[in-house]
Amino acid sequence: MIAQVIKIVSNQYTLETQDKKNIEAFALGKLRLDKSPKVGDYVEYEEYEEKYGITKILPRKTDLIRPQIANVDQALIVMSALEPEFSISLVDRICALIHFANITPIICVTKLDLVDKNHSIYAIIKEYQEAGYTVLCNGNNALDVRFDTIFKDKITVLTGQSGVGKSSLLNSLNPEFKLQTQDISKALGRGKHTTRHVELFKIHGGYVADTPGFSSLDFSYMEEEDLVQSILEFKPYVGKCKFNDCKHEHEPGCAIKQAILDNKISKHRYQSYLEIKKIINDRRKKI
Numbered sequence: 001m002i003a004q005v006i007k008i009v010s011n012q013y014t015l016e017t018q019d020k021k022n023i024e025a026f027a028l029g030k031l032r033l034d035k036s037p038k039v040g041d042y043v044e045y046e047e048y049e050e051k052y053g054i055t056k057i058l059p060r061k062t063d064l065i066r067p068q069i070a071n072v073d074q075a076l077i078v079m080s081a082l083e084p085e086f087s088i089s090l091v092d093r094i095c096a097l098i099h100f101a102n103i104t105p106i107i108c109v110t111k112l113d114l115v116d117k118n119h120s121i122y123a124i125i126k127e128y129q130e131a132g133y134t135v136l137c138n139g140n141n142a143l144d145v146r147f148d149t150i151f152k153d154k155i156t157v158l159t160g161q162s163g164v165g166k167s168s169l170l171n172s173l174n175p176e177f178k179l180q181t182q183d184i185s186k187a188l189g190r191g192k193h194t195t196r197h198v199e200l201f202k203i204h205g206g207y208v209a210d211t212p213g214f215s216s217l218d219f220s221y222m223e224e225e226d227l228v229q230s231i232l233e234f235k236p237y238v239g240k241c242k243f244n245d246c247k248h249e250h251e252p253g254c255a256i257k258q259a260i261l262d263n264k265i266s267k268h269r270y271q272s273y274l275e276i277k278k279i280i281n282d283r284r285k286k287i
């Protein structure tokens with residue numbers, strides 16, 4: 001029998017069976033030592049001493065480490081226009097990690113009600129849209145209509161710093177979620193996240209996971225070669241530089257640097273590339 005893990009609280013797993021019933025199960029000892037099921041996993045299970053036991057994890061399509069969710073199709077990268085202020089550098093870092101995990105990023109800008117129409121955030125949004133990203137906008141319940149359709153048949157994970165409004169966004173999409181939210185000053189002041197455990201919620205024909213905001217991003221699995229492939233705007237130019245081992249910094253005949261001069265790649269994105277490359281190289285030096 002096959003089911004999907006939709007919630008984990010300590011060692012209790014909630015599974016959704018193929019006939020859409022929820023059952024409580026536990027992971028059999030042998031399996032737990034090997035590797036634990038994650039939310040999003042498809043698992044084999046059997047009835048075991050009048051309880052349900054998970055016997056096997058089926059291969060994962062994608063495998064996120066933070067948050068621990070398997071088979072995620074897309075990530076909503078949530079970033080507020082203000083409080084906390086929008087960070088291009090942070091969005092680009094998350095996008096690179098999401099691309100690297102083979103997950104589709106969607107950028108969601110919240111708290112647009114806090115800025116006026118001429119605010120610089122709108123130029124930033126335009127830049128991402130022109131680069132090929134989907135950008136959804138939200139401000140105090142003025143929700144983008146595309147939220148009605150993007151979730152269908154997919155597992156979507158929300159990610160972004162603490163206080164950007166991830167839980168608030170889900171609550172406005174479905175008031176029945178009643179997810180806990182927290183005043184931004186409290187969230188930052190206490191360094192404590194409002195959202196803790198991972199759970200998949202049904203939404204518009206798919207599943208969505210709220211996650212705790214993070215304090216740091218982990219680039220330890222990414223190499224420089226992966227990075228170039230993980231930046232959407234770079235993709236058309238990868239492999240077109242004069243030198244095979246081009247680092248896209250000072251080399252002549254660099255297709256990426258040329259694309260920046262031609263305004264085909266944003267300077268912001270290139271700046272983020274250099275920043276992430278430095279993180280990766282600094283790590284190498286430490287090892």
Ligand SMILES: Nc1nc2c(ncn2[C@@H]2O[C@H](COP(=O)(O)OP(=O)(O)OP(=O)(O)O)[C@@H](O)[C@H]2O)c(=O)[nH]1
Pocket residue numbers: 110111112113114138139140141160161162163164165166167168169180181182183184187192193194195211212213214
């Ligand atoms: N003005 C305005 N405030 C918002 C909006 N969305 C969220 N907020 C406020 O921002 C604060 C933080 O919201 P949360 O939804 O708890 O943020 P979160 O991203 O879930 O935070 P963590 O769970 O700690 O990661 C709350 O005080 C919300 O009321 C918005 O669109 N406009």
Ligand SMILES: [Mg+2]
Pocket residue numbers: 166167168180181194195210211212213
């Ligand atoms: Mg939250």
Ligand SMILES: [Zn+2]
Pocket residue numbers: 241246247248249251253254255256257
């Ligand atoms: Zn190059």
